[in-house]
Amino acid sequence: MTHRNGIHLTALLAAAALVLLCLPDAAFARGGGGGGGGRPGTGTSRVGxxxxxxxxxxxxxxxxxxxxxxxxxxxxxxxxxxxxxxxxxxxxxxxxxxxxxxxxDVQKLRQVRWHRRNGGRSYTVTEFTAIKCTKSERVNGVSYHYCDGAWFEKVFEGGEVRWVEVERPPSR
Amino acid sequence: MLLQGNRSIRASALLLACLLALLAACATPTTEPGRKTLADTDVAPGEVAIDEAAVAILRSAAEQIRNAPVFAVAAETGFDVVQSTGQKIEFGGRFVATIQRPDRARMTNQRRDGVRMEFVCDGNDMWMYSPDHDVYGRQPQPGDIDACFNCLIDELGVSTPLSTLFSSEFGASLDDGLVSCYLVGEALIDGRLCYHIAARNDYADYQVWVEKGDVPLLRRIVISYREEPGHPQYWAQFREWDFAVKPAPGTFIFQPPAGAERIRLAHVNDGEE
Structure with a gap:
């Protein structure tokens, strides 16, 4: 009986080990790998x-x-x-x-420059509503908002409306 | 007792055999449905397997669009974006365009999340309008439709997948890098009998459904990016081709709605100097 129990125990341990070995692939096959990343609606990339x-x-x-x-x-x-x-x-x-x-002259028509902050932040309109703004200025027909320690301007970027960080508005 | 011991040994051996079989199944690499590599096909790398009849059908569909002086089309589109987790998420929308060669175009696009955008090329300027935020932008862009879409894509970084269709050179470079092209058979798309053609070039696999009949209309395309991680796909289904459309006066004139705010168009290279 002891011998038989020993064999069964070995087989059960082997089964458990094999199941554990198989788990990562099974999780990947379900698309559940990656440590739980990619939650719906959070940080999902739309670009590819x-x-x-x-x-x-x-x-x-x-x-x-x-x-x-x-x-x-x-x-x-x-x-x-x-x-x-x-x-x-x-x-x-x-x-x-x-x-x-x-x-x-296309180039001449495009001389109007603006001053986007190098490496500055860029928010969707929805994201921007969560940021507290303390003042705004309108210079040469452009509205600037001062929010979270920086100036922002609403622009079309990559085909959608976004708020991007810019240098301080030019003096009027 | 000995008999009992032998039985238990046989049972354990059977169990182990089952487990080993399970291990072998687990060790087999998981493959995504639809994933293909060159090795999976009958066409060896570098080998050309091109059915000229299939190419001729594609060419006739492209010429139908390229040679049309004016047309309108609506399409449903979808595309995969492979996330950092490896999971594929599909986005897409509905797209309506009216084209009048050589230099007029109006497009509206509505994403599935409801975000809408309008683009107008009037021969002198390119206009962009967001009805959701009531803002518009203007980019001086004299020239034809090709120049307008090149500006949208290259300078403004706007993704306009179907703009290739409107190019004055659409289909002209069909043979470039073509590895294979053949007729799969016939298929019904939206109730219309179509040729189903499969092709691949050095970058992507694509399938095209072209309506049978006097007018070879493009009805559906599916592009599989086999060279890209996760093999994402792009698809478009064309529902309303109209080559006899008479655009209403003002179709290609952008008139900012009263109260709409003008904002700048960020260029791809802004802030990089």
Missing amino acids: PAGRGTVRRTRTRASGRGDLIRDQDTGADQRRSSADSRRERREAAERKRNEKPDPG
Whole structure:
């Protein structure tokens, strides 16, 4: 009896060990791996390569936030490739423009600069409502809000409305 | 007693065999449904397996759009975003566009979470309007539709997946990097009989459904990014093609609604110098 009990105990221990070995794969297969990250509605990314909907690998930026969306390890090559692609596109557009009367100097029209804070914060409209603002100023038709120790301006960024951190408003 | 001992040994051996089989099953790598690599296909890397008839169908569908001086289309779209956990989340929306070549376009996009955006190219400027926040922006952009969409994508960082359709060169570079292209068969999409074509280039696999008949209309596309982590997909289903549309006066003129606030358009390179 002791011998039989010993065999059963060994088999049970082996079973438990095997079940434990299998658990990580099973969790991954359910999409539950990763330590519980990716909770619905919190920190879910909306940006990825599939959002481009093109069969070419010509885009490396998914949004105006400067996200490099593929091959982070070979970022320099990607940026070069992207820069080449953009240059080619600009040159093609330029050639097309030259084929018809030039409606205006594009560069001249784009001289109006603004002063986005390098590395500054950027919030969705919803996120921004949670930030306490203490004052606002309107300069040259632009509204600036002073919130959480910095100036913010509402802009279109990557096709959506966002509040981005800017340098202090120019003096009137 | 000996017989009993032998039985228990056999039972234990059987149990261990079952467990070993279970271990073997667990050790087999889990694969995502639909995941493919070049090794999974009949086409060896570098081998070209192209059915010219299938390519001709794709080309005719592209020409139908490229050569249309004016048209309108509506589409449902969806795309996967692979999260840091590896989980795929699908986003998407509904898209309506009216195009008048060479330089007029109006598009409205509504995401599934309700966020709406409008874009207008009028030959001189590109306008962006958010009805939800009643704000608009203007970007001087003289030139044709291609220049307008290139500005949207490259300078403003706006993701406009279907803009490729509106390009004056849509389909012209179909052969570039094409690894395989063949007719899968026929399929019904929204009740319309379509050719189902599967193709792959050096970056992505894609499937296209083109309506059979006199007018080869693009009805559905699915793109699988096999080179990207998690193999995300993009899809679009086109519901309302109209090549006889007569755009109402003012369709391509953006008139800011009374009270709408004008805001700036952030450029991709802003703040990087």
